[in-house]
Amino acid sequence: MQNKISVSNLDFFYGKAQALFGISLEISEREVMAFIGPSGCGKSTFLRTLNRMNDTIPDTRAAGKVLIDGTDIYASGIDVVSLRRKVGMVFQKSNPFPKSIFENVAYGIRINSLHKNKTDLSERVEKALRDSALWEEVKDRLHTSAFGLSGGQQQRLCIARALAVQPEVVLMDEPASALDPSATQKIEELIVELKQNYTIIIVTHNMQQAARVSDKTAFFMLGKLIEVNATQKMFTNPNETLTEDYITGRFG
Amino acid sequence: MEHRLIDQQINLIRDKLLSLGQATENALNRAMQSLVTRDSQLARQVLKEDDIINQMELEIDRLCVEIFVLRQPAAHDLRLVISVAKITPILERIADHASNIADAALIINEEPELNEYKELSLMAAKAEEMLKNSLDAFTKEDSAASREIIKQDSIIDAGYKRVFDDLVKIMTKNPAATIAAAQLLFVAKHLERIGDYVTDICELTVYMKEAVFIKHSHEEN
Numbered sequence: 001m002q003n004k005i006s007v008s009n010l011d012f013f014y015g016k017a018q019a020l021f022g023i024s025l026e027i028s029e030r031e032v033m034a035f036i037g038p039s040g041c042g043k044s045t046f047l048r049t050l051n052r053m054n055d056t057i058p059d060t061r062a063a064g065k066v067l068i069d070g071t072d073i074y075a076s077g078i079d080v081v082s083l084r085r086k087v088g089m090v091f092q093k094s095n096p097f098p099k100s101i102f103e104n105v106a107y108g109i110r111i112n113s114l115h116k117n118k119t120d121l122s123e124r125v126e127k128a129l130r131d132s133a134l135w136e137e138v139k140d141r142l143h144t145s146a147f148g149l150s151g152g153q154q155q156r157l158c159i160a161r162a163l164a165v166q167p168e169v170v171l172m173d174e175p176a177s178a179l180d181p182s183a184t185q186k187i188e189e190l191i192v193e194l195k196q197n198y199t200i201i202i203v204t205h206n207m208q209q210a211a212r213v214s215d216k217t218a219f220f221m222l223g224k225l226i227e228v229n230a231t232q233k234m235f236t237n238p239n240e241t242l243t244e245d246y247i248t249g250r251f252g
Numbered sequence: 253m254e255h256r257l258i259d260q261q262i263n264l265i266r267d268k269l270l271s272l273g274q275a276t277e278n279a280l281n282r283a284m285q286s287l288v289t290r291d292s293q294l295a296r297q298v299l300k301e302d303d304i305i306n307q308m309e310l311e312i313d314r315l316c317v318e319i320f321v322l323r324q325p326a327a328h329d330l331r332l333v334i335s336v337a338k339i340t341p342i343l344e345r346i347a348d349h350a351s352n353i354a355d356a357a358l359i360i361n362e363e364p365e366l367n368e369y370k371e372l373s374l375m376a377a378k379a380e381e382m383l384k385n386s387l388d389a390f391t392k393e394d395s396a397a398s399r400e401i402i403k404q405d406s407i408i409d410a411g412y413k414r415v416f417d418d419l420v421k422i423m424t425k426n427p428a429a430t431i432a433a434a435q436l437l438f439v440a441k442h443l444e445r446i447g448d449y450v451t452d453i454c455e456l457t458v459y460m461k462e463a464v465f466i467k468h469s470h471e472e473n
């Protein structure tokens with residue numbers, strides 16, 4: 001499988017404070033990669049560098065290369081809006097718009113002019129809701145408020161919203177940490193389904209979740225990438241002692 | 253290093269496995285003794301105590317499941333629990349073979365004595381030594397020692413061939429000795445199987461230490 005994302009020697013700074021140190025990493029197309037590590041290790045910071053969401057934070061700076069399909073996303077002239085459509089993001093706390101379920105998904109399609117007409121718009125909304133395993137639960141109430149959905153349903157709506165604009169990569173920052181076990185299971189099953197069509201990167205504190213859903217796992221600590229490995233190997237026989245200590249609960 | 257919740261449970265299953273190993277070693281030793289010294293009372297004692305070994309197996313099984321469910325071990329912890337879970341029934345089967353040897357002793361002890369115990373005793377001593385060493389290697393997580401023990405199984409296999417040939421000759425020359433000889437053949441087979449099981453234990457120690465499965469990779473075609 002070819003690389004979707006190639007990161008070379010990435011440093012990242014919040015003001016003068018360096019948060020990421022020389023990160024180099026390859027992520028293959030249609031692969032699920034999990035980022036694990038103790039709190040504050042830089043995994044969410046790194047995730048946000050992949051679609052330049054850190055640009056929204058004042059006084060931050062990235063140095064190094066992040067290539068997506070061979071294009072350096074930090075080169076001058078890059079359209080970050082277009083980048084964030086291609087590399088979508090789902091956050092820990094679901095954040096549906098104060099709109100109907102339908103409009104939450106339709107919004108991105110409309111502003112990107114992805115649809116041909118009203119019928120096409122409805123079809124695209126339905127597809128996104130089907131792809132996020134939410135359609136059957138909401139098809140009879142599309143024009144009711146998104147806030148009427150449960151936490152798990154709202155999160156899947158946020159996933160549908162991201163999918164509606166036809167991304168190639170989906171970034172998920174602890175997407176299930178605020179959900180109950182049943183909703184978590186649905187999200188995890190969805191991730192396994194989605195990887196047939198998307199490259200997915202998920203930050204998680206839950207190592208068992210990383211083991212369940214990901215093909216590869218990257219372990220971060222103090223802003224450095226310690227190890228990246230096939231998930232099965234990572235959790236049965238990691239290369240680095242530090243990794244073994246973390247995943248066996250000796251620290252973190 | 254901070255104490256982890258899982259450490260106590262891992263130490264417990266390790267200790268219980270070694271207790272099971274010790275009980276199995278004793279069962280084998282006493283079963284052979286009951287044969288060589290023609291002590292049927294000892295043989296019956298071995299048979300009676302097999303149930304204690306069975307209960308030990310069940311308890312370790314339960315504890316291993318508990319660790320998997322409640323602790324979701326990873327890396328070395330995972331490999332250790334897997335190894336304990338797989339070695340436990342192996343030890344129980346070795347103990348079953350010891351019981352079968354005791355069963356054979358009860359029959360043989362009623363028959364006129366044959367002089368073929370020497371070779372069997374050598375086989376048994378080797379099997380007992382290998383079993384003890386395999387459990388020592390497990391305790392020390394010594395994969396190099398485990399690999400050496402695996403090589404010694406060929407000594408038991410060679411002993412079995414010799415015993416087989418000798419006993420067939422006896423049965424041919426002396427039909428009256430057939431019952432005893434046939435039972436001794438079974439004993440030899442049990443010892444040969446025990447050598448194979450000890451090999452399995454060693455393979456699991458290698459897995460625990462090195463995270464590689466060497467099962468089948470060293471078997472002769």
